[in-house]
Amino acid sequence: MMRTTQYFITFFVQFFLINSSDIVPLDVGVHLFVDEQYIENMTSLEFQNGHIEKDLDHPLVYPEYPWEAAVHFYNSFLQVPSNLSTTGAPMYMIYYACVDSSAIIYNDNVSVCVANSSDGIHWEKPLFWYYPYTANGTKPAQATNIVFTTNVNEFLGTVFIDTRPGTTRSEIFKMSYENEFVRYVYVATSEDGFRWKAGIKPAHPLAGLSDTQTAMFYSSENGGQYVLYGRADWFVRNSSVYCPGANPAFRRVMVTTSSGDIYGPWTIPMEAFALGVPDPVQCFDNYNPAALYYYGVYFIFPSGYWHWPVNDSGAPIPLAAANDGVMDIRLAISRTALGPYRFPTRDPFISRGIGTIDPKTKLVNGTGSDRDAGFVFASSNGLMDPDFIRSDVGTPSAWMYHIYWGSQTTHAGGGTVLGRYWPGAYSGIFRARLRREGYVALSTLVSEPTGFGEFISQILSLPVKKNGQQLLLHINAEIATAGGLAVQFEDGLTRNPIPGFTFDECKTLHGNGIRQLLEWKTRNGTYSGDLNPLIDYPNGLRVHLQMTHTKLYSWLLSYV
Numbered sequence: 001m002m003r004t005t006q007y008f009i010t011f012f013v014q015f016f017l018i019n020s021s022d023i024v025p026l027d028v029g030v031h032l033f034v035d036e037q038y039i040e041n042m043t044s045l046e047f048q049n050g051h052i053e054k055d056l057d058h059p060l061v062y063p064e065y066p067w068e069a070a071v072h073f074y075n076s077f078l079q080v081p082s083n084l085s086t087t088g089a090p091m092y093m094i095y096y097a098c099v100d101s102s103a104i105i106y107n108d109n110v111s112v113c114v115a116n117s118s119d120g121i122h123w124e125k126p127l128f129w130y131y132p133y134t135a136n137g138t139k140p141a142q143a144t145n146i147v148f149t150t151n152v153n154e155f156l157g158t159v160f161i162d163t164r165p166g167t168t169r170s171e172i173f174k175m176s177y178e179n180e181f182v183r184y185v186y187v188a189t190s191e192d193g194f195r196w197k198a199g200i201k202p203a204h205p206l207a208g209l210s211d212t213q214t215a216m217f218y219s220s221e222n223g224g225q226y227v228l229y230g231r232a233d234w235f236v237r238n239s240s241v242y243c244p245g246a247n248p249a250f251r252r253v254m255v256t257t258s259s260g261d262i263y264g265p266w267t268i269p270m271e272a273f274a275l276g277v278p279d280p281v282q283c284f285d286n287y288n289p290a291a292l293y294y295y296g297v298y299f300i301f302p303s304g305y306w307h308w309p310v311n312d313s314g315a316p317i318p319l320a321a322a323n324d325g326v327m328d329i330r331l332a333i334s335r336t337a338l339g340p341y342r343f344p345t346r347d348p349f350i351s352r353g354i355g356t357i358d359p360k361t362k363l364v365n366g367t368g369s370d371r372d373a374g375f376v377f378a379s380s381n382g383l384m385d386p387d388f389i390r391s392d393v394g395t396p397s398a399w400m401y402h403i404y405w406g407s408q409t410t411h412a413g414g415g416t417v418l419g420r421y422w423p424g425a426y427s428g429i430f431r432a433r434l435r436r437e438g439y440v441a442l443s444t445l446v447s448e449p450t451g452f453g454e455f456i457s458q459i460l461s462l463p464v465k466k467n468g469q470q471l472l473l474h475i476n477a478e479i480a481t482a483g484g485l486a487v488q489f490e491d492g493l494t495r496n497p498i499p500g501f502t503f504d505e506c507k508t509l510h511g512n513g514i515r516q517l518l519e520w521k522t523r524n525g526t527y528s529g530d531l532n533p534l535i536d537y538p539n540g541l542r543v544h545l546q547m548t549h550t551k552l553y554s555w556l557l558s559y560v
C-alpha cells in the first residue's frame with residue numbers, strides 16, 4: 001500500500017513537472033538577454049539599455065546639393081546582399097526625405113534621396129536622371145540622387161527587402177510611404193532599390209495610420225508575416241489638454257500584421273505600448289515607430305516628444321509653432337510583433353546632444369560638436385552590422401552601429417529642417433557605435449555593493465546531437481576586473497547540480513568579450529566546454545548563472 005502510494009505520488013509529480021511541453025527547447029544560435037525569456041527567477045539583476053557612443057564629427061549624410069538643402073528626419077537604412085546589389089558586392093543604403101530650400105512641406109511634394117556605401121564610412125550620393133532638379137524652374141536640369149517623390153506633406157516610411165517566399169525579383173525591394181490626403185500607407189516596389197514603381201492602392205485600409213514615418217518589414221513569426229508600424233490617435237485625445245497652446249499630443253505607436261500579401265488581410269492595429277503613466281501624461285507623446293527585427297526580437301525606437309507651448313517656439317509660422325518641441329530616442333522590445341512592447345528602462349537610448357536654447361531662434365544649439373541637440377530620430381531598420389560586408393567568416397566584429405538622424409533644430413511642425421526657417425542650423429544622419437548584440441544588457445545592480453546577481457532558467461532542453469561535434473556555450477558579457485561569471489547546470493526536476501557542470505567545476509570568466517567560452521573541469525583536470533553529456537537529459541536542465549559586476553548581452557549555443 002505504502003509503496004503504491006509513493007509510486008503514485010512520484011509518478012504524479014513527475015508527470016506534472018516534466019511534462020515535455022514544460023521543457024523549453026534551446027536552439028543553436030544567438031539568444032539576446034532583453035527580457036525574461038528562458039528565465040524563471042532572478043535576483044539582483046535588471047535590464048538596462050545598452051551603451052551607445054555617438055560620432056557627431058563624421059556624419060554619413062548632410063545637405064550638400066540644393067535639392068536636399070533639408071535632410072529631413074524621416075530616414076530608413078538598408079543592408080543589401082551582393083546578389084541583390086547593383087555593384088555585385090554587399091551595399092549599405094540610406095533613404096531620406098529631402099527638399100530644397102524654397103520648399104514648404106505643407107505645399108510642396110517631398111523627395112526621397114538616397115546615399116550608398118560599400119564600407120559604412122564613405123558614402124556616395126549617386127546621381128540619376130529619374131527626377132532632375134531645375135532650380136527655380138528655369139535653370140538647366142541637373143541629375144540628382146532623388147529616386148522617388150511623395151505628395152505634399154507626405155513622406156517615405158521604410159525600405160526593406162521582402163523575404164516572403166515567392167516574391168518576384170522585380171518587387172523584392174519595398175518602400176512604405178504616406179499617400180493621399182488622408183494619409184494611407186502605400187507600398188512602392190523596386191528590383192534594385194534605385195528605380196521605384198509607386199503603389200497602386202492603399203496597402204492598409206486604415207486612413208491616418210501613416211501619419212509619422214511608417215516602419216515595415218517581413219518577419220518569420222507565424223510562418224511568415226508583414227509587420228507594419230504606424231500611428232493612430234483615435235483613443236484618448238486628452239493627453240495634452242493642459243499643454244498650453246500646443247496641438248494635442250496623443251500619438252500612439254500602432255502595429256498590425258498581415259500573413260497574406262502587402263494588401264492584407266491585416267490584423268486590427270494594436271497599441272504597441274500604452275501612452276501615459278509612468279511617462280508624463282500632459283504634453284508628451286510617442287512619435288517615430290522606427291523598428292528593427294533582430295534575432296527574433298522586435299525592437300522599436302520611438303522618439304519621445306515633449307511638446308512646447310506655442311510661445312516657446314521660434315518657428316516663424318503659426319502652424320509650425322503649434323507643433324514644436326524636442327525629442328530623444330528610446331527603445332522598447334517584444335517577442336511578438338503585436339506586443340505589448342516593454343521599455344527595459346525609460347531612459348533615452350540615444351539622447352540629444354548637450355545644448356542651450358537660443359532665446360530668439362529657440363534653436364537648441366549644440367555646444368562643441370553636439371550637432372544633434374535639438375532632436376534625434378532613429379533610422380528605420382537602423383542596424384548597420386560591419387560583418388554584413390565582410391567576406392571572411394572569422395570571429396564576429398565586436399562592434400555594430402545604429403543609424404539615426406539628429407539636428408540643432410526642434411520639430412516645428414515637421415518643417416523644422418527647412419533652410420528657409422533656420423539657415424545655418426546643422427542636421428545630418430549619423431552612426432552611433434554599440435557592442436555586438438548590445439541593445440539591452442542584463443546587468444548586476446549598482447545599488448548592490450557586492451555586485452552579485454544570479455538567475456535560474458526555466459527547464460530547458462539542448463538541441464539534438466550532431467555526431468562528432470562539440471556543443472559549446474559562449475557568453476557575450478562585459479565582466480569587470482573585480483567581477484566574474486559562472487554557470488552551473490542543474491537537474492530540471494530535482495534542481496540538484498549536475499556533476500561535471502557545477503559552479504565548483506566551472507572556470508569562472510573574468511573578461512570583456514563577445515564570445516567567451518564556458519568550460520568545466522573534467523575528471524583528468526583539463527577543461528572542456530562540450531555539453532554533449534547534457535543532451536537529452538531526462539528531467540530537462542536548468543541553467544543557473546551567477547555573475548558579479550557584469551553586463552550580460554547574449555549567449556551563443558553552437559556546434560563546432
Ligand SMILES: *[C@@H]1O[C@H](CO)[C@@H](O)[C@H](O)[C@H]1NC(C)=O
Pocket residue numbers: 081083084
Ligand atoms: C540572396 O542571398 C541570400 C543570402 O545572402 C539568400 O538568402 C537569398 O535567397 C538570395 N536571394 C536571391 C533573390 O537570390
Ligand SMILES: *[C@@H]1O[C@H](CO)[C@@H](O)[C@H](O)[C@H]1NC(C)=O
Pocket residue numbers: 107108109151152
Ligand atoms: C506633386 O506631384 C504630383 C504627381 O505625383 C503632381 O500631380 C502635383 O502637381 C505635385 N504637386 C506639387 C505642389 O508640386
Ligand SMILES: *[C@@H]1O[C@H](CO)[C@@H](O)[C@H](O)[C@H]1NC(C)=O
Pocket residue numbers: 086087091116117118124126194
Ligand atoms: C552606389 O550605387 C550606384 C548606383 O547603383 C553605383 O553605381 C555605385 O557604385 C554605388 N556606390 C557604392 C559606394 O556602393
Ligand SMILES: *[C@@H]1O[C@H](CO)[C@@H](O)[C@H](O)[C@H]1NC(C)=O
Pocket residue numbers: 066135136139
Ligand atoms: C531663385 O530665384 C530667387 C529670386 O527669384 C533667387 O534669390 C534664388 O537665388 C534663386 N535660386 C536658385 C537656386 O537659383
Ligand SMILES: *[C@@H]1O[C@H](CO)[C@@H](O)[C@H](O)[C@H]1NC(C)=O
Pocket residue numbers: 236238239275276281
Ligand atoms: C483622459 O481623461 C479621462 C477622464 O478625465 C481620464 O480618466 C484619463 O486618465 C485621461 N487620460 C489621459 C491620457 O490623460
Ligand SMILES: *[C@@H]1O[C@H](CO)[C@@H](O)[C@H](O)[C@H]1NC(C)=O
Pocket residue numbers: 244245309310311
Ligand atoms: C503668447 O505670447 C503673447 C504675447 O507675448 C500673449 O499675448 C499670448 O497670450 C501668449 N500665448 C500663450 C498661449 O501663452
Ligand SMILES: *[C@@H]1O[C@H](CO)[C@@H](O)[C@H](O)[C@H]1NC(C)=O
Pocket residue numbers: 356357358359361363365423424425
Ligand atoms: C544658435 O545657432 C544659430 C544658427 O547657427 C546662431 O545664429 C546663434 O547665434 C546660436 N545661438 C547660440 C546661443 O549659440
Ligand SMILES: *[C@@H]1O[C@H](CO)[C@@H](O)[C@H](O)[C@H]1NC(C)=O
Pocket residue numbers: 041042043454455456
Ligand atoms: C529561484 O526560486 C527557487 C524556488 O523558489 C529558489 O530556491 C531559488 O533560490 C531562486 N533563485 C534565484 C536566483 O532567485
Ligand SMILES: *[C@@H]1O[C@H](CO)[C@@H](O)[C@H](O)[C@H]1NC(C)=O
Pocket residue numbers: 522523524525526528
Ligand atoms: C580529459 O578528459 C576529457 C573528457 O572528459 C577528454 O576529452 C580529454 O581528451 C582528456 N584529456 C586528457 C589529457 O586525457
